[in-house]
Amino acid sequence: MSPLPAGSTIGILGGGQLGRMLAGAAARLGFDVVILVPGESPPAARVAARHIDADYEDEDALKMFAEACDVITYEFENIPVASIAHLTTLGADVRPGIKSLEVSQDRLSEKQFLNVIGIETGRFEPVDSVEQLKTALEAIGGDGLLKTRRDGYDGKGQVRVRSVDDLAAAYSQIGDAPAILEALVPFEREISVVIARGVDGQMAAYDPSRNEHESGILKRSTAPCGLPDDVISRAMDLAGTLARETGHIGVLALELFVLEDGTLLANEMAPRVHNSGHWTPEACATGQFEQHIRAVAGWPLGPVTRHFDVEMENLLGEEALAPPQSFAEGTILTLYGKRDAKPARKMGHAVRRTGRA
Known part of the structure; x- marks a missing residue:
């Protein structure tokens, strides 16, 4: 086209x-x-x-x-x-098409796919019953995170499992749904790579951001992420592999755990523009939303040069109702136009310049 x-x-x-x-x-x-x-x-x-x-x-x-x-x-x-x-x-x-959607809709299929294309993850086990949960807990070492295979987001559809005494209650808490038990990863930080791929196969990756969560919800992302260049390069390469192997057209995100020794383990992917990339429109030559539109429209991708160091903070619930003058000078607000400011609901985000790139 x-x-x-x-x-x-x-x-x-x-x-x-x-x-x-x-x-x-x-x-x-x-x-x-x-x-x-x-x-x-x-x-x-x-x-x-x-x-x-x-x-x-x-x-x-x-x-x-x-x-x-x-x-x-x-x-x-x-x-x-x-x-x-x-x-x-x-x-x-x-665009992006079916492949990216199929892979990302099921946590078990996603992790299996990532492993097949050479992207490592933490250990995981499928769970379809309390009995299977017991076996899985033993296999990963007696402590893990139980997640529904489908539909969970922002901390929903998941529960910590610490012992065999928790099994029935934990499985009931996620609705007795098909699930996956993930081993806890002793990570030093979490980062994400937001990358775009065009119809011609051209790719452009933004600088990885460091992500901080509160109660399972992303609270802030900062760029640069503070990692050595070789770790950043490997993270970008992994995201590129994912975009290429799915035949993705548009923007996608790959969330990664970074261990103390620099090892990278994939947490999850998102086949779309991503919360951790909300800083890019203000801080980069081409933001993730324009980049996605460029890609699906068949246009050349725009440059992703980052002009300054930046922090993005999610505004949850009534945080978005604060008067504009209460935010620090230079803060750039984006509000989502949602009618009800429910607790923990993403209502907007604030972007702040933190230094020169």
Whole structure:
């Protein structure tokens, strides 16, 4: 496909803050945006040219969506794979495509895939019953993190398991769902690499960020990450391998644990723009949202030069309701337009310059 000219229409499956920021980036490049997401007034729909209010599995709506768009992308990884397949049968060009989605929707399949393509992870075991959980706990050394294979995010769908006395309660807490037990990794820090891959295979990786979590939710990301150049280079290479092996078009993120000796172990991937890359629009020549739009539209990728050291902090719940003057001078705010400031809900983020690059 030739690069899309300005004035073309890009479709986005999903209507949250990532879709909202993607829609803004697309509009700045001259594209119209159509959002398909169920709900009367989701954040992304309020900044798009058109909103199709329908379920992701509504075939009539998918047909309407395909006919309205020149290319289609998605803002989160829980879009049904069958919906992407159906759009493809209708002749739609969907980017990143099915492979990245399939790999990332199931934690067990994801870790198995990462290992197959040469990206190491911590030890893990599949769990489908309390009895299997007991065997898995023994196999990883008696302490681990039990996670649902599907749908968990921001600390949801997971529970710490420390002894055989916890098994039944832990499995019940995740809804007796198919799960994975992960060994605890003694990491020194967590980083993520946000990388883009174009239709021509060109790739561009942002400087890795150091990530800090609170209660399972990313609270802040800082760049640079403070690691030696050789570790950074290996992290970028791993992200490049993932993008290449999935045939990904667009932006993806690879979260990595860094051990004391510099060993890198993958935590998880996200086949989309990522929370840990929210600092890039302010600090880099091309931000992750514009980069994703460039990639799916078939444009050349933009430069990812970082102009200054930076910290991004997520604003959770009522933190986003603070008056603008309460933030430090020079803080750049992005608010997501969500109606209800629920506790621990991501409502916006703040970006601060911390030094010269």
